[in-house]
Amino acid sequence: MNTERALRALTNMLAEGHLAGFGQLPDLVARHAGEAGMTDARIYLTDLREQILREVTGRGLDAAEGGRLNRRAMRRELMTEEEVRAQLRLHGVDDLSDISRAYLEPNGMISIIRRGGGETDEPARPEIL
Incomplete structure (x- = not known):
């Protein structure tokens, strides 16, 4: 993976992400991860006690x-x-x-x-x- 390309994708994702709604995050991450050459990027969220782990899909x-x-x-x-x-x-x-x-x-x-x-x-x- 090209470090410069990954850094640029991460920078763009952070700049765009602060305006995105929670349900938009999976598509946002997938798009920018693709720009960095990463495939099948996913987001997981855990509770404060770290007992439950769920994938954030953008769907209810x-x-x-x-x-x-x-x-x-x-x-x-x-x-x-x-x-x-x-x-x-x-x-x-x-x-x-x-x-x-x-x-x-x-x-x-x-x-x-x-x-x-x-x-x-x-x-x-x-x-x-």
Whole structure:
């Protein structure tokens, strides 16, 4: 690996990284690592007690897939089924079979991918009257 190239990539990553959101970091690191000639760069995060190690992927936890809720992810995020279903209703989803996959995002929202390859959509804004 070229030291000068690696230093330039690290400098650019740090300059760009302070403006990036947490979910953008994996792509940012991968892009700049590629510039330095490194492949398959990953970010891992541990808790303060160093008992849990998780890969930062830039995606939320899978909330649902193939019409079934991921109860393990829901427990980890302290979300009830009612809360998940309420978030899905904001996307206009009443039936889990209408979605291919749903993600619990770091901000507490849920993003969805509709069955049949439909793109994710923004939640509807509730009417306040």
